Amino acid sequence: MGSPPVGSMDMKIQLVVQQIRDEASGIKSFVLTSADGNYLPSVAPGAHMTFTVELPDGSTDERQYSLVSDSSQNDHYTIAVRREDNGRGGSAWFHDHVSTGDILIASGPVNDFPLAHEDVPHSVLIAGGIGITPILSMVRHLVARERSVDVHYASRTEDTMAFQVDLAELVPGHVHLYHTDGNGGKRPDIESIVKHAPDHSHVYVCGPSGMIRDTVQTSRRLGWNESRVHYESFGGHNSEEDQPLTVELARSEMTIMVPAQQTILDAMLDAGVWASYDCKRGECSMCLVPVLDGTPDHRDVCLSDEDQTRYMCPCVSRSKSDRLVIDL
Numbered sequence: 001m002g003s004p005p006v007g008s009m010d011m012k013i014q015l016v017v018q019q020i021r022d023e024a025s026g027i028k029s030f031v032l033t034s035a036d037g038n039y040l041p042s043v044a045p046g047a048h049m050t051f052t053v054e055l056p057d058g059s060t061d062e063r064q065y066s067l068v069s070d071s072s073q074n075d076h077y078t079i080a081v082r083r084e085d086n087g088r089g090g091s092a093w094f095h096d097h098v099s100t101g102d103i104l105i106a107s108g109p110v111n112d113f114p115l116a117h118e119d120v121p122h123s124v125l126i127a128g129g130i131g132i133t134p135i136l137s138m139v140r141h142l143v144a145r146e147r148s149v150d151v152h153y154a155s156r157t158e159d160t161m162a163f164q165v166d167l168a169e170l171v172p173g174h175v176h177l178y179h180t181d182g183n184g185g186k187r188p189d190i191e192s193i194v195k196h197a198p199d200h201s202h203v204y205v206c207g208p209s210g211m212i213r214d215t216v217q218t219s220r221r222l223g224w225n226e227s228r229v230h231y232e233s234f235g236g237h238n239s240e241e242d243q244p245l246t247v248e249l250a251r252s253e254m255t256i257m258v259p260a261q262q263t264i265l266d267a268m269l270d271a272g273v274w275a276s277y278d279c280k281r282g283e284c285s286m287c288l289v290p291v292l293d294g295t296p297d298h299r300d301v302c303l304s305d306e307d308q309t310r311y312m313c314p315c316v317s318r319s320k321s322d323r324l325v326i327d328l
C-alpha cells in the first residue's frame with residue numbers, strides 16, 4: 001500500500017462491501033474497503049461520498065452519504081443508509097440489493113461540513129434522525145483529541161435511533177437523547193442548549209430543516225457570531241408525502257406542472273425559465289422568490305420566520321396548497 005490518495009468528485013473509485021449491519025429499524029451500515037487493496041482517500045470528519053445507485057426502472061442515479069467511520073482510518077469507510085420507503089429507490093436499492101462482496105462505485109470524499117479549528121474549547125453537536133452520521137464522525141475525532149463535547153440527538157422513536165451505544169461509549173454522560181413521537185414526545189430545547197453552551201463553544205447541527213433553522217436563528221438572536229454555527233441540511237431531498245403541484249409565474253404568465261419527485265426550481269429551469277440559484281440546498285437564499293398566493297411548505301434553512309411569510313426558496317421548498325403563484 002502507498003500513502004493515502006486525495007479524494008475527488010471527478011475520480012470514481014470502486015469499493016467492496018465487507019460488512020452490512022442493522023444499526024436501527026430502517027437503518028443499515030455498510031463497511032467498505034478499496035477494491036484494489038490500496039488505502040482509501042483521506043477524510044476529515046463531516047465528509048460524504050457520492051454513490052452510484054440503481055433505481056427500480058433500471059436507470060442509475062447518485063446519492064450522497066456521510067462517512068461515519070473514524071476519519072483517521074484509511075483502510076475502510078463506513079456509511080449508514082436510512083431506507084426511504086417512498087423515496088425514488090436509491091436507499092431501498094442499498095437495503096434490498098447490496099450484499100457483502102458487491103462492488104460499489106463512488107466519488108469523493110468531499111467535505112461541506114468541516115469542523116472548525118482544533119482549539120475550540122467546547123463543541124455542541126445536534127443531530128436529527130440520519131443526521132447523526134456526520135455528527136458521529138465528528139464526535140470520534142474530537143474525543144480522540146480530548147476535546148469537550150455535548151451531543152443532542154433526536155429521532156422519532158427509540159428503535160429508529162442508530163449508534164446510541166457508540167455515542168454512550170465515546171462521550172459517557174454527555175449524550176442527550178430525545179424521542180419525538182407520541183404524546184410524551186420530547187424535542188431538544190435549542191434555545192436552552194445554545195444559551196447554556198460554554199463561552200466560545202461552536203455548534204454543529206445536521207438534521208431536518210426546521211431543526212437547523214431553529215439552531216441558526218436562535219444562536220443569531222442570542223448574539224453568537226455566525227462563524228461559530230455550522231450546519232449541513234438534507235438539501236432538496238423529497239419527502240414521502242410529496243405531491244405534484246402547479247406553480248403559476250405571474251409576471252411570465254406561465255404555468256408549470258411540478259412532478260412529486262422534482263423541485264420547483266428544477267421544473268422552472270427545465271421549462272426555460274431564467275431563475276437565479278446557487279446551493280440548491282436551501283442554504284444560500286439565492287433562489288428566493290416572492291409568493292403571491294398559495295401556502296408554501298418551507299424546507300429551507302436560511303429564511304427567517306418573517307421572510308417566510310413573503311418569500312420561498314424553490315430549490316427545496318414545496319407547497320401545502322395544490323397551486324402556488326409566485327412573482328417571477
Ligand code: FES
Pocket residue numbers: 276277278279280281282283284285286287288300302313314315316
Ligand atoms: S439555491 Fe440556495 S437556497 Fe435555493
